[in-house]
């Protein structure tokens with residue numbers, strides 16, 4: 001009898017998890033299969049269509065055209081996902097205060113930026129979001145206009161020299177712009193001058209570039225997604241080397257700042273050697289700060305600084321590069337930008353630009369928005385549904401993986417007639433469009449922290 005009972009318990013213990021797993025898979029399969037899907041290859045699913053970044057984009061746009069704004073995809077034998085470019089569904093998903101878990105791909109960033117504002121979810125994310133949000137207050141951003149301007153001036157000078165006033169074909173601006181945005185983010189986030197625009201060699205800069213490359217490559221690779229396979233790759237060793245350099249650098253900067261604070265050498269808005277008011281950089285704001293009684297560890301602080309280095313320089317460099325390309329190809333847009341600048345500054349050659357001026361640049365803002373629509377710097381991101389929810393009568397089971405294809409929304413002719421055309425005037429009025437038809441910075445509680453545009457501050461300035 002005892003043996004029989006033992007067998008029974010063992011069978012129940014085995015069968016129950018199996019049943020639970022089967023029910024979960026069944027609910028997920030049933031959910032995904034209600035959406036149209038491109039033909040799949042056995043074992044690989046749709047993965048063979050998505051081998052390179054270029055393939056992936058072309059295929060995603062092709063799927064949206066052929067199957068609509070909610071498409072079921074299968075990557076390899078097990079991974080399902082819902083490719084979504086439907087503004088109504090995205091509004092539901094992105095405005096939710098509970099569906100905050102991000103794409104599983106972000107785990108590749110954890111060795112670098114830790115689990116903080118960009119990668120955590122739940123109470124930990126809330127705490128970190130509260131920590132970093134004040135850094136984007138008007139009073140903080142407005143003190144950096146000089147930094148933006150002086151780094152921008154170096155960039156313009158460099159490019160003028162390289163082109164020497166001549167028309168140059170196939171000139172790649174991106175490597176120059178990325179150094180400029182890197183200098184800016186170093187100065188505004190950590191208060192250090194990296195000077196990578198003028199000093200071509202910086203191991204810190206190279207290491208960050210290396211980490212960005214490895215992150216993208218792992219996101220795209222079929223096998224390196226798995227940690228146990230990645231450990232045997234060359235990139236694993238390159239990552240280890242890059243992380244040593246990046247973390248040592250961030251740790252040193254934090255240690256110096258801490259020392260300054262401890263010695264009371266540098267207080268909020270203290271005065272430097274030349275009698276100027278010193279700026280509060282991002283790191284000054286988060287060091288020694290407690291949120292809801294929580295004190296952040298050295299590792300957590302370093303994670304947020306590294307997050308800003310990752311999230312803040314490549315996105316902006318990509319955006320600026322494409323926007324400049326669009327402007328270069330459209331003389332009529334150049335003329336209108338110059339007209340707006342002349343209205344603000346007259347014919348002054350080196351005017352003093354202030355935050356208030358930025359708020360008056362309505363046409364330039366429309367140009368930037370149109371550039372972000374057409375060449376969206378973060379064209380895909382994701383959410384993992386971590387509890388059963390309902391959308392317009394449809395049950396969405398826990399475990400669904402949503403790939404948010406914002407570029408798909410931005411190229412939808414229903415919202416943007418003739419979507420391939422660069423036309424900043426589209427943004428003169430957005431009233432006739434769905435509010436989620438333009439989401440280059442995402443939206444809702446996890447909206448990009450760098451999104452705030454100067455015009456948004458207009459009514460808050462006293």
Ligand code: HEM
Nearest residue numbers: 117118311312315316319377378381441442446448449450
């Ligand atoms: C043109 C420039 C930028 C674009 C297009 C952009 C785009 C985005 C997008 C789409 C997300 C959401 C990702 C997701 O939900 O998985 C995001 C999140 C984020 N961005 Fe940006 N970003 C830009 C610039 C910046 C800058 C300058 C910073 C900081 C210096 C920044 C910091 C962040 C952070 C910390 C998050 C995570 C927010 C959270 O999860 O709560 N971004 N960004």
